[in-house]
Amino acid sequence: xxxxxxxxxxxxxxxxxxxxxxxxxxxxxxxxxxxxxxxxxxxxxxxxxxxxxxxxxxxxxxxxxxxxxxxxxxxxxxxxxxxxxxxxxxxxxxxxxxxxxxxxxxxxxxxxxxxxxxxxxxxxxxxxxxxxxxxxxxxxxxxxxxxxxxxxxxxxxxxxxxxxxxxxxxxxxxxxxxxxxxxxxxxxxxxxxxxxxxxxxxxxxxxxxxxxxxxxxxxxxxxxxxxxxxxxxxxxxxxxxxxxxxxxxxxxxxxxxxxxxxxxxxxxxxxxxxxxxxxxxxxxxxxxxxxxxxxxxxxxxxxxxxxxxxxxxxxxxxxxxxxxxxxxxxxxxxxxxxxxxxxxxxxxxxxxxxxxxxxxxxxxxxxxxxxxxxxxxxxxxxxxxxxxxxxxxxxxxxxxxxxxxxxxxxxxxxxxxxxxxxxxxxxxxxxxxxxxxxxxxxxxxxxxx
Amino acid sequence: xxxxxxxxxxxxxxxxxxxxxxxxxxxxxxxxxxxxxxxxxxxxxxxxxxxxxxxxxxxxxxxxxxxxxxxxxxxxxxxxxxxxxxxxxxxxxxxxxxxxxxxxxxxxxxxxxxxxxxxxxxxxxxxxxxxxxxxxxxxxxxxxxxxxxxxxxxxxxxxxxxxxxxxxxxxxxxxxxxxxxxxxxxxxxxxxxxxxxxxxxxxxxxxxxxxxxxxxxxxxxxxxxxxxxxxxxxxxxxxxxxxxxxxxxxxxxxxxxxxxxxxxxxxxxxxxxxxxxxxxxxxxxxxxxxxxxxxxxxxxxxxxxxxxxxxxxxxxxxxxxxxxxxxxxxxxxxxxxxxxx
Numbered sequence: 001x002x003x004x005x006x007x008x009x010x011x012x013x014x015x016x017x018x019x020x021x022x023x024x025x026x027x028x029x030x031x032x033x034x035x036x037x038x039x040x041x042x043x044x045x046x047x048x049x050x051x052x053x054x055x056x057x058x059x060x061x062x063x064x065x066x067x068x069x070x071x072x073x074x075x076x077x078x079x080x081x082x083x084x085x086x087x088x089x090x091x092x093x094x095x096x097x098x099x100x101x102x103x104x105x106x107x108x109x110x111x112x113x114x115x116x117x118x119x120x121x122x123x124x125x126x127x128x129x130x131x132x133x134x135x136x137x138x139x140x141x142x143x144x145x146x147x148x149x150x151x152x153x154x155x156x157x158x159x160x161x162x163x164x165x166x167x168x169x170x171x172x173x174x175x176x177x178x179x180x181x182x183x184x185x186x187x188x189x190x191x192x193x194x195x196x197x198x199x200x201x202x203x204x205x206x207x208x209x210x211x212x213x214x215x216x217x218x219x220x221x222x223x224x225x226x227x228x229x230x231x232x233x234x235x236x237x238x239x240x241x242x243x244x245x246x247x248x249x250x251x252x253x254x255x256x257x258x259x260x261x262x263x264x265x266x267x268x269x270x271x272x273x274x275x276x277x278x279x280x281x282x283x284x285x286x287x288x289x290x291x292x293x294x295x296x297x298x299x300x301x302x303x304x305x306x307x308x309x310x311x312x313x314x315x316x317x318x319x320x321x322x323x324x325x326x327x328x329x330x331x332x333x334x335x336x337x338x339x340x341x342x343x344x345x346x347x348x349x350x351x352x353x354x355x356x357x358x359x360x361x362x363x364x365x366x367x368x369x370x371x372x373x374x375x376x377x378x379x380x381x382x383x384x385x386x387x388x389x390x391x392x393x394x395x396x397x398x399x400x401x402x403x404x405x406x407x408x409x410x411x412x413x414x415x416x417x418x419x420x421x422x423x424x425x426x427x428x429x430x431x432x433x434x435x436x437x438x439x440x441x442x443x444x445x446x447x448x449x
Numbered sequence: 450x451x452x453x454x455x456x457x458x459x460x461x462x463x464x465x466x467x468x469x470x471x472x473x474x475x476x477x478x479x480x481x482x483x484x485x486x487x488x489x490x491x492x493x494x495x496x497x498x499x500x501x502x503x504x505x506x507x508x509x510x511x512x513x514x515x516x517x518x519x520x521x522x523x524x525x526x527x528x529x530x531x532x533x534x535x536x537x538x539x540x541x542x543x544x545x546x547x548x549x550x551x552x553x554x555x556x557x558x559x560x561x562x563x564x565x566x567x568x569x570x571x572x573x574x575x576x577x578x579x580x581x582x583x584x585x586x587x588x589x590x591x592x593x594x595x596x597x598x599x600x601x602x603x604x605x606x607x608x609x610x611x612x613x614x615x616x617x618x619x620x621x622x623x624x625x626x627x628x629x630x631x632x633x634x635x636x637x638x639x640x641x642x643x644x645x646x647x648x649x650x651x652x653x654x655x656x657x658x659x660x661x662x663x664x665x666x667x668x669x670x671x672x673x674x675x676x677x678x679x680x681x682x683x684x685x686x687x688x689x690x691x692x693x694x695x696x697x698x699x700x701x702x703x704x705x706x707x708x709x710x711x712x713x714x715x716x717x718x719x720x721x722x723x724x725x726x727x728x729x730x731x732x733x734x735x736x737x738x739x740x741x742x743x744x745x746x747x748x749x750x751x752x753x754x755x756x757x758x759x760x761x762x763x764x765x766x767x768x769x770x771x772x773x774x775x776x777x778x779x780x781x782x783x784x785x786x787x788x789x790x
Contacts, residue, residue: 081714082714083715083736083737086522086737089521090521090522109522112524113524202622203622205622270607270608270627271606271607271608272712272717276608280608282608403740404738404739406715406738406739407738409716410718410719410738413719414719417723443518443741444520444523444740446518446525446527447523447525447526
């Protein structure tokens with residue numbers, strides 16, 4: 001008896017079935033992500049959910065894992081990775097709590113509807129009271145048009161006024177230079193001049209940096225704001241590096257980069273950040289805010305020779321913003337928002353917040369915790385006093401919702417090295433930055449509307 | 450014999466059921482061809498599923514993305530036709546990164562094949578402890594690329610790296626190896642460090658060369674160089690050809706520069722030194738630093754097409770230079786005789 005050809009499992013049938021199974025499997029997580037919890041509360045918490053997925057940095061890992069005991073939830077810790085976060089957000093399967101920069105992330109993610117509105121939670125909380133929130137937390141607000149207003153989408157864990165700087169008294173003494181004032185800000189030109197005097201070279205190569213002055217988007221926003229202007233237009237849909245204030249800041253930065261007295265996009269610090277370089281005695285002045293005191297505090301010898309100074313000033317406008325306002329947010333698609341909020345209350349107002357406040361790694365984001373800032377060591381006492389005097393000059397700087405700051409930083413990193421090497425004029429550099437950044441912003445605006 | 454006949458024969462060979470079996474419900478038996486088909490599909494199924502889910506679906510999804518302005522996160526993604534592809538070819542940065550990658554490929558592929566072959570010839574000599582040498586030279590190739598890159602990052606760290614430590618002992622100023630203009634040399638060194646992989650394949654090829662041929666050449670008065678160029682290299686040509694093709698494909702997709710960069714993250718990708726800013730680094734930056742999923746997907750498809758074209762050209766160019774050992778087939782039309790055997 002012969003077997004009819006169609007009764008055997010054919011290749012086509014097999015492949016079609018396999019493809020169907022695969023696509024169905026691929027579609028299932030998407031379906032799962034869109035399932036409503038049925039609570040009708042809008043909180044997005046699934047009944048019986050007991051796992052909280054937190055994406056954070058390794059330095060926070062132990063603290064976060066301690067939440068398991070305190071809150072009685074299972075914590076799944078994910079190391080922060082922007083690539084992974086974007087992929088999770090794109091697949092509608094985000095973590096419940098995500099680390100981020102209030103100053104830089106909020107408009108971008110909020111404009112795309114990816115952040116959960118935390119106002120209802122704040123309204124009901126007896127632990128995190130609006131009246132106790134430091135103004136820095138407003139960087140986590142976005143009303144669709146501007147930062148600093150509208151719903152709250154996250155909270156700062158601690159912050160610094162990042163235009164301020166630390167300096168090494170031993171290097172100032174060796175160079176026979178007067179130390180900067182604790183109260184009166186230097187002008188940017190004076191700061192640059194100090195950097196030129198403090199730099200040490202050997203065989204034509206920089207052995208000790210005189211100064212570290214950043215070089216990312218917030219650096220240029222601060223330079224411009226300090227000169228009395230704004231880098232972003234009011235509708236946040238374009239940048240203008242050609243305005244007189246922005247040009248002033250850009251020219252200063254180009255002079256700094258050309259002088260080769262410190263790290264810049266044209267000559268990056270091989271250490272990647274200022275900490276090891278400053279600690280190793282290869283940097284005289286580090287343009288880092290109060291948080292850098294945490295690095296200094298861990299090394300008694302360094303603490304002995306380190307002092308803190310106010311943010312330099314470009315023009316007559318004294319401003320001392322934060323470049324990060326690092327904290328956490330809850331994605332709109334989080335599956336366990338109520339537990340995420342409980343984590344917020346514990347992390348931002350409980351023991352972890354107190355520990356952070358007294359560690360010197362940043363200014364606490366709750367006013368009530370400010371008295372806990374460390375003052376025991378001489379350098380802590382000095383930096384605390386300088387920091388207290390700087391607080392009134394805190395001012396928010398607003399970023400565009402249409403492009404991620406990494407994309408705008410990419411433009412800076414692309415344009416500046418060549419410009420510094422070839423000695424391109426500030427005007428031409430401004431044109432190149434305007435053109436490339438505005439293209440990126442325009443492309444993003446099409447997507448957000 | 451047809452499938453039907455086979456099945457029929459098998460069916461006839463089955464003994465008649467025992468009397469007691471009549472009470473049991475009739476069990477449908479699968480024919481042999483069906484069983485064979487099921488076995489085949491059961492064994493190949495996992496691979497096919499993996500291919501469809503992990504290769505075909507992402508590829509097609511990326512193809513679709515390449516025709517959109519997607520940033521992966523916004524809801525208003527729209528179809529932009531061939532705009533992304535046009536931009537790939539008109540963007541000087543993208544073309545520059547492709548050129549840089551092609552140059553890197555042009556340098557490292559021949560260099561590593563020559564170095565690998567030389568090492569293979571060396572460790573093929575009858576010397577003492579050659580097993581140890583082979584192991585030591587092959588060892589770096591076993592290290593995962595990420596581990597190797599991180600090791601190099603530590604070795605060439607400006608402040609605490611071993612390279613500058615040695616210079617320091619010699620009272621020479623330390624060098625910032627991981628930034629331009631030195632970064633490209635660190636990358637080339639890293640690539641050459643893994644040459645043991647090529648060595649081991651070349652060694653296998655060398656050992657496959659019949660000794661009789663080399664002995665015959667020696668008897669005929671050929672020098673070592675003549676034996677190497679006239680016998681060893683031609684017989685090794687399929688192995689070298691394999692290394693050229695896989696080397697080119699691997700080098701064009703090189704991602705190591707990011708791993709030895711200062712900060713291998715989406716934010717730090719733009720700080721990869723310009724000389725090491727390769728095509729795949731650019732793709733990564735477009736995806737994750739710039740959020741341009743559509744454009745980055747188009748870049749990937751262009752690279753795919755570029756690799757296909759290059760591979761095709763290599764096959765064409767090497768046609769007369771690669772010699773395969775082919776077993777002689779007996780002539781079909783000539784009846785075999787005892788004498789033939």
